[in-house]
């Protein structure tokens with residue numbers, strides 16, 4: 001398949017929606033980005049990379065980090081991890097507090113903020129350095145040693161992180177935090193601040209297209225665990241819009257409020273699209289449109 005030609009066609013098709021949606025403003029440093037930016041990259045399991053637009057431009061990965069922290073924690077903890085976090089769609093916004101009380105401090109899934117805080121807590125206990133473990137993994141998988149945190153974004157999020165603090169303390173009150181809450185939040189904020197390009201992220205999610213095998217041929221996840229992570233991405237990766245995303249795109253995907261979305265086509269490639277204008281549920285408007293066009297044009301969905 002001529003991926004470069006397909007991507008060019010996708011780019012043409014999304015032009016009318018570029019600039020639609022609103023950039024995230026609840027983390028003030030994210031609000032400075034031009035909503036008309038657009039990039040998309042595809043990295044095959046064989047190692048070829050294709051891209052269009054701003055595909056080499058680093059952006060704030062935000063919640064896309066949650067896929068990688070889940071994989072890193074699951075690889076070390078195995079099924080024990082699921083005692084502290086569920087694997088059901090929440091049907092609620094990513095930063096919602098309501099379910100946590102009547103579900104006794106166990107978050108619905110690892111991709112809503114509460115679930116990602118639990119995963120960060122676990123990864124911190126398992127490695128002693130959650131954010132460093134994540135950064136090193138992403139450098140290795142993307143092949144880009146320059147992948148790094150953005151201290152301005154991390155500071156902005158810490159300053160305005162009242163909701164995440166509330167979530168973490170609430171879970172601590174149910175005994176679902178092992179480390180001190182400020183330590184967990186610090187790692188979480190830095191993880192979300194990582195800056196990566198579409199090319200970096202398309203390569204970095206390759207292990208999920210290779211059934212758990214890393215870029216160097218070693219194994220992070222068992223085949224079964226890679227299936228589990230992909231399945232949770234499909235059902236929970238775009239929060240209360242996961243049904244719509246599965247309907248339109250038909251791939252496991254994970255969004256972030258920086259405007260990025262990664263998606264996985266098992267056995268074939270990792271994809272990443274970036275455009276900062278978000279819909280009401282925090283997913284990139286042009287990003288979802290581009291992935292919808294891509295699977296429609298190519299027939300490459302998992303269904």
Ligand code: DON
Nearest residue numbers: 062063094192255256257282
């Ligand atoms: O914790 C937060 O609210 C952000 N750092 C990440 C949220 C996010 O990316 C949700 N995704 N669409």
